[in-house]
Amino acid sequence: MKQELLFLPTLVTIKEIKPEIPAVATFRLPKPDGFSHKAGQFLEVSLFGKGEVPISISSPPSYEDLLLTIRNSGYVTGAIHKLKEGDVLGIRGPLGNTFPYEEYEGWDVIFVGGGIGLAPLRSLLWEMLYHRDKFGRILLLYGARSPADLLYPWQYEEFERNGVEILLTVDRGDEKWTGNVGVVTTLFDKVKIEPERTVAYVCGPPIMIRFAMRDLVEKIGIAPHNCIATLERHMKCGVGKCGHCVIAEKYVCIDGPVFRYPEIKMLERYDDPW
Ligand SMILES: Cc1cc2nc3c(=O)[nH]c(=O)nc-3n(C[C@H](O)[C@H](O)[C@H](O)COP(=O)(O)OP(=O)(O)OC[C@H]3O[C@@H](n4cnc5c(N)ncnc54)[C@H](O)[C@@H]3O)c2cc1C
Ligand code: FES
Incomplete structure (x- = not known):
């Protein structure tokens, strides 16, 4: 520009x-x-x-x-x-930068979303569905506070028709809810993943990103480099000029908002972006 x-x-x-x-x-x-x-x-x-x-x-x-x-x-x-x-x-x-994904053609993909964090993931999820044959399994593990807070429910059937395995969870169920209750990381026990050929994309509240990334690496065994999250840092200009979003030497608006887990761990050492 x-x-x-x-x-x-x-x-x-x-x-x-x-x-x-x-x-x-x-x-x-x-x-x-x-x-x-x-x-x-x-x-x-x-x-x-x-x-x-x-x-x-x-x-x-x-x-x-x-x-x-x-x-x-x-x-x-x-x-x-x-x-x-x-x-x-x-x-x-x-x-901002973009989700790396072409390098993962042929791999399995796991999306982990919390609350409105499904919005940025949806862009990549659909992009992969438009090129469905280029990816292996696609899983969506998604959690919200209550059943009424689950975003895009009108689209889940279409996701499933396109071969997405969906697991939902809520913090608090209601009288109609028969699904999982608990934070999104409780869904990790319910899926079998081949970590060496799986890439994970995560977005949600900061605390959820922190625990999901840790469990994806330490419990499931996905390589840190293949765990990717998009961060919502406070921003003003969005183009690397005002310094509002800077953590250490990184401008979240232009170096991010998408980061791999090792970069996120590095940012965390300088300033708690969560
Ligand atoms: C890269 C990026 C992508 C985003 N994508 C979306 C999106 O798709 N949909 C969406 O609804 N929101 C998104 N957000 C968050 C959104 O920008 C903030 O909610 C918005 O800036 C709040 O502005 P406001 O004037 O309405 O609220 P304010 O009156 O300024 O603040 C209200 C509350 O929101 C908090 N807040 C302000 N800015 C942010 C921020 N950047 N991130 C988190 N909390 C903030 C404040 O601390 C305060 O508690 C994104 C943020 C970033 C950085
Ligand atoms: S928002 Fe201004 S430098 Fe990033």
């Missing part, structure tokens, strides 16, 4: 707003001319007079539109949630 365009948002009109779970909705936006991204990247999304927030792209690169799943968690995201279809948003990007 040209230097002078780094901070200039492109205005796009919201095509559709799909309520998902409480306080979370997916915004469908048109792709600006020439826009292309890769799974793992994010956008800086702006609303005039309110501000700008980093949001992961949850649609796969080859999908016709951009899908952003946004939780109403504060000042800017709250204002975005008040918008209607036909209203205008600014976007800058795509920003």
Whole structure:
């Protein structure tokens, strides 16, 4: 991107707003001319007079539109949630690095998600499903606070039809819930994985990422290099200029947000990003 365009948002009109779970909705936006991204990247999304927030792209690169799943968690995201279809948003990007995945063709894949952390993983999951024959088993281990907080339930059947093995868990069940209760790492005991040919992609709350990565390496035996997570660090510019996201010598906005476990352990030594 040209230097002078780094901070200039492109205005796009919201095509559709799909309520998902409480306080979370997916915004469908048109792709600006020439826009292309890769799974793992994010956008800086702006609303005039309110501000700008980093949001992961949850649609796969080859999908016709951009899908952003946004939780109403504060000042800017709250204002975005008040918008209607036909209203205008600014976007800058795509920003950040991408999930490495071409090198894992022929491997088994395990996605481990917590809460709204399924949104960035969904982009890569669909990208792999579009090229289903290039990957072995694909497992999705996903947990949320309650059954009502499980994101994208309308899509699970389609995932399964495309050969995804899904295991769900919730922290607290309800009268209808017959599935697993417990944190997402309790699902690790229920799957048989060949660690030497499996890559893991993790996203969720910081504490969940920490324990999931540790168990994937220490209990399941996946090599640390093949455990990959996307981190949500506080950001401002998103393009390596303001220093807001820096940990040690890493700019999470441009060196990340996707990191392998050894890099995450290194970052943890300098500053607790969790
Ligand atoms: C690379 C990246 C990708 C992200 N992808 C998504 C996404 O796909 N969907 C989504 O809903 N959110 C995503 N987030 C988080 C989102 O950017 C924050 O929720 C948002 O910036 C909060 O802004 P606000 O003005 O609404 O809240 P504020 O009023 O600023 O803050 C409300 C609360 O949110 C916390 N918060 C503020 N910024 C962040 C942040 N960057 N990460 C975590 N907590 C924060 C604050 O500490 C405070 O507790 C992502 C963040 C990053 C860095
Ligand atoms: S957010 Fe400004 S340097 Fe990373």
